[in-house]
Amino acid sequence: MARELTVGIAGLGAIGLHLARALDAGVEGLKLHAVSARDHAKARANLAGFKAQPPIVGLKELAAADIVVEAAPAAVFEEVATAAIEAGRIFVPSSVGALLPRMHLVDRARATGARIIVPTGALLGLDAVRAAAEGEVASVTIETRKPPRGLVGAPYLEQNNIDVMAVTDEKKLIFKGNAFDAAQGFPANVNVAAALALAGIGPQRTTIEIWADPHVTRNTHTIRVEAESARLTMTIENVPSEENPRTGKITPLSILACLRGLTSTLKVGS
């Protein structure tokens, strides 16, 4: 029988707390080992009802676990990632946009034996995009439409004096460019574009449109891929989570499915 893998989680917000709860409830082959949080008193209160309360440790100490899930702000990505990768762990990032300018971490992982497993997260269809990218791909685009409050706080908006909450009538195109620049300008809003870029043809060739749309209630992403093997058009309409409207509720579920795939005997999808 395969041995149980321990899991450390950085961040206990919309993603981390839901994932921690699911692991505490019991997932075959996985055990919650430790968590990290900014506000320890809040974290202790959130963990109070757990069957087995995990210790709250520093970000670097999470690397004692077999799997380190990063579910924290992009600002602390490097600290979590470096410790996990140097320790040779399985590193599962949520803030995928923060990986794009740090691809040297992939070289380090190769040297230490670590693995970096990017979950599908709030997106869909990365299995098909990866398959298409084994052959010739002409283009990959993503169109993201969010209620204006799902874009609030992005550095790009501040740099360009865009008051996104003033978009109350017609939908407005806020950004058009490549996935690399989008990830820098919207580090907490379009990690999906970064994951798509890594699955397909890279952050420079993957293009994205970001729309603020007062008429949608869901974070909506449409991927279009034109490949030699297939044409893909896929849309996901994510219910925003209560804790963080930028984050779709499906995200912690996607990460849980990803973790199950690391230990399960039957695994579906590439």
Ligand SMILES: NC(=O)C1=CN([C@@H]2O[C@H](COP(=O)(O)OP(=O)(O)OC[C@H]3O[C@@H](n4cnc5c(N)ncnc54)[C@H](OP(=O)(O)O)[C@@H]3O)[C@@H](O)[C@H]2O)C=CC1
């Ligand atoms: N890949 C994907 O598809 C998606 C990725 N994301 C990304 O995932 C990340 C997490 O998202 P989400 O859960 O919604 O974010 P939240 O803001 O809901 O939660 C972030 C958590 O990180 C904690 N935190 C902040 N600073 C630190 C620190 N220094 N050490 C430890 N913990 C810290 C916060 O603690 P406290 O509550 O005490 O402040 C909070 O619990 C974000 O970067 C987000 O952009 C989001 C959605 C989809």
Ligand SMILES: O=C([O-])CC(=O)C(=O)O
């Ligand atoms: O990609 C992200 O960071 C979040 C997102 O769009 C979603 O949850 O729908």
